[in-house]
Amino acid sequence: MLPGRTDRPLVFLDVDGPLIPFRARSVERSRSSGGAVAPLDGTGNPLLDRLDPDDGRRLLALGCELVWATTWTAEANEIVAPRLGLPDLPVVEWPDGDEEPRHGLHWKTEPLTRWAAGRPFVWLDDETTGADRRWVAAHHPARALLHRVDPYAGLTEADLSAVRRWLTEA
Numbered sequence: 001m002l003p004g005r006t007d008r009p010l011v012f013l014d015v016d017g018p019l020i021p022f023r024a025r026s027v028e029r030s031r032s033s034g035g036a037v038a039p040l041d042g043t044g045n046p047l048l049d050r051l052d053p054d055d056g057r058r059l060l061a062l063g064c065e066l067v068w069a070t071t072w073t074a075e076a077n078e079i080v081a082p083r084l085g086l087p088d089l090p091v092v093e094w095p096d097g098d099e100e101p102r103h104g105l106h107w108k109t110e111p112l113t114r115w116a117a118g119r120p121f122v123w124l125d126d127e128t129t130g131a132d133r134r135w136v137a138a139h140h141p142a143r144a145l146l147h148r149v150d151p152y153a154g155l156t157e158a159d160l161s162a163v164r165r166w167l168t169e170a
Contacts, residue, residue, distance in 0.1 A: 002149050007066050007119065007120075007123060008063065008064055009064045009065070009119065009120040009121055009143075009167065009170075010064060010065050010066075010067050010116055010119055010120070010121040010122070011059065011064040011065070011066050011067065011113050011121070011122045011123075011124065011163070012067050012068075012069035012092065012115075012121060012122065012123040012124065012125070013066060013067065013068055013069055013070065013076075013089075013124055014060070014069055014123075014125040014126065014127075014149075015068070015070040015072045015076055015080055016070070016071075016072075016126075016151075017125070017126030017127070017147040017149060017154070018124050018125060018126055018151070018154060018155050018159075019042070019051060019052075019055060019080065019084070019152030019154065019155060020047050020048070020050045020077075020080075021050055021150075021151060021152055021153055021154030022028060022151045022152050023152045023153070024049075024050055025050055025052060025068050025153075025154060028039060028097075030117070040113075045079075048079070048080075048083065050154070050170055051080065051083045051084060052084075052155070053083060053084060053085060055084050055155055056081075056084030056085040056086045057085060058155075058157075058160055059084075059086070059109070059160075060086070062160070062163060062164065062167065063167075064122065064167070065090075065092065066086065066089050067089055067090045067091070067092060067115070067124070068089050068090070068092065069092045069108060069112055069123065070090045071094070073091055073093070073094070074091050076089070076091065077089060077091065092108075092111060092112065092115050094111060095111060096114060100134070104129070104131035104154060105131055105132055105135055106125075106127050106128060106132050107124070108123075109128075109132045109135055109136065110135075113135075113140050113144075114135055115141060116140065116142070116144070118140075118141050119142055120142040120143040120144065120170065121140075121142070121144050121145075122144070122145045122146075122147060122166065122167075123145070123146045123147065124147055124149055124155065124159065124163075125146075125147075125148065125149065126149050126150070126151035127147075128146040128148045129148075130149070132146050133146045141164075143170065145162075145163065145166040147159060147162055147163060147166075
C-alpha cells in the first residue's frame with residue numbers, strides 16, 4: 001500500500017448540480033442545520049446561497065475519503081468547503097481537454113477511474129449515464145457507484161441513503 005493511502009472508499013464530488021442545484025432550495029431545506037446560509041463574501045457568485053451547510057456534515061458522516069471532482073478545482077476548497085464545514089479536500093486535476101472522451105462517456109469518467117487507482121469509489125454527479133457505469137464496470141477492478149444527482153434538487157437524503165446502502169453492501 002502506498003503511504004497515506006487507505007482502503008476507505010473515495011467519494012468524488014461535483015459542485016454544480018449536486019451541491020449547488022440549478023433551482024433554489026426551499027428555505028426549510030437550506031437552513032436545515034438551524035443556521036442561516038452564509039452570506040456572499042465577495043466572491044460575486046449569487047448561486048452560492050444554494051449550498052446547504054448541512055451537506056458537509058452529511059457527507060463527512062459517510063466515513064469515506066471525500067475528493068473534489070469538479071471544474072471548480074482548487075477553488076472548491078477556497079469557496080465551497082468553508083460554506084459546508086468541510087476541511088480542504090484532495091482535488092482531481094483534469095487533463096488539458098485536447099483529448100476527446102470515448103464515444104458516449106462523460107469527459108470525467110476515465111480520469112476519475114485512473115485517480116481511484118483500483119480503490120472503490122462513489123461518484124456524485126449530475127451528468128453520469130449508463131455508458132459511464134458500463135465503462136467503469138468493465139475497466140475498474142473495484143466496486144464503484146456512479147450516482148446521478150438531480151441537478152434541480154441537488155443532493156438529497158435519498159441520494160445519501162443510496163450511497164450508505166452501497167457502502168454496507170461491501
